[in-house]
Amino acid sequence: MPKRTFDCRNSTQPGIVHIDETDTEEKLDLPWNVVVHNDPINLMNYVTMVFQRVFGYPRQKATLLMMEVHTSGRSIVWSGAREQAEHYVHQLHGHQLLATLETSEP
Amino acid sequence: MTSFTIERIGEDAVSINGIDDATLALLHEVPSILHYRSHPSVSKRLFPDVKPGDEQVSEEFHEATDPDLEYLFASAEEILIRDLAGIRDGSIEIPDTHVRAWMSALNQARLILAELNQIDAADMGRGEFDPDEKKDLAVLKIHFFGFVLHLFIDL
Numbered sequence: 001m002p003k004r005t006f007d008c009r010n011s012t013q014p015g016i017v018h019i020d021e022t023d024t025e026e027k028l029d030l031p032w033n034v035v036v037h038n039d040p041i042n043l044m045n046y047v048t049m050v051f052q053r054v055f056g057y058p059r060q061k062a063t064l065l066m067m068e069v070h071t072s073g074r075s076i077v078w079s080g081a082r083e084q085a086e087h088y089v090h091q092l093h094g095h096q097l098l099a100t101l102e103t104s105e106p
Numbered sequence: 107m108t109s110f111t112i113e114r115i116g117e118d119a120v121s122i123n124g125i126d127d128a129t130l131a132l133l134h135e136v137p138s139i140l141h142y143r144s145h146p147s148v149s150k151r152l153f154p155d156v157k158p159g160d161e162q163v164s165e166e167f168h169e170a171t172d173p174d175l176e177y178l179f180a181s182a183e184e185i186l187i188r189d190l191a192g193i194r195d196g197s198i199e200i201p202d203t204h205v206r207a208w209m210s211a212l213n214q215a216r217l218i219l220a221e222l223n224q225i226d227a228a229d230m231g232r233g234e235f236d237p238d239e240k241k242d243l244a245v246l247k248i249h250f251f252g253f254v255l256h257l258f259i260d261l
Contacts, residue, residue: 039217040220040225040226040227040229040230041216041217041220041225041230041248042213042216042217043252043255043256043259045256045259045260046209046213046255046259049259086156086167089156089167090167090171090174090175093152093153093154093171093175094174094175094178094210095210095213096152096210096213096214096217098151098154099154099156100154100155100156100157100158101156101157101163102157
């Protein structure tokens with residue numbers, strides 16, 4: 001796995017993380033999934049609001065994903081390139097949601 | 107008795123009214139609750155591993171993002187403290203830009219109380235409480251802060 005470095009120091013805005021790649025030969029990643037896990041404390045409408053803010057999802061889609069988190073215990077709320085997935089997880093952590101990353105199975 | 111309300115004033119400000127003594131006392135507890143952010147179990151919740159089972163990825167992510175999260179959480183706390191000091195006659199007007207800070211601080215407090223008191227879904231679903239029990243009191247506070255958070259979400 002290539003060495004990756006992150007640097008928040010040059011961030012001009014809270015919540016924005018700059019990621020510098022130190023290895024340009026990184027092969028194409030499998031899609032990275034952003035997973036949100038259920039917790040008994042976060043309000044359901046709070047989670048919906050966060051999905052709308054972070055991903056720009058319309059209310060209906062955000063509500064469906066929130067309900068999946070609530071009923072299934074987790075939901076893949078976004079899939080794609082690693083950098084963007086990391087950015088989203090960082091944003092979700094900023095809103096205190098329990099979010100993790102996982103790679104899609106080939 | 108005035109009811110506790112949060113409403114928009116134009117596009118740039120929010121008015122919080124009906125803050126009675128009990129409500130004010132609870133809101134003033136938030137900063138002291140937030141001091142527990144560095145408690146080990148709380149820290150694991152507010153700064154979770156990004157990829158459980160992959161220590162390297164999680165560690166790199168912690169190094170990159172934890173300082174930024176700490177700044178975000180601490181900034182929210184500072185804004186809340188300043189605003190609380192400005193409450194007069196049960197009311198305060200805050201700029202719209204402070205709303206996210208209030209929501210962050212209130213939600214942090216809810217999560218911290220839950221971690222410190224090992225509160226689970228069953229505790230959150232209970233309808234009867236003994237305010238003399240530490241855990242029950244924590245659940246009641248979580249519900250109260252949730253009520254205030256709910257008002258902000260509905261703005």
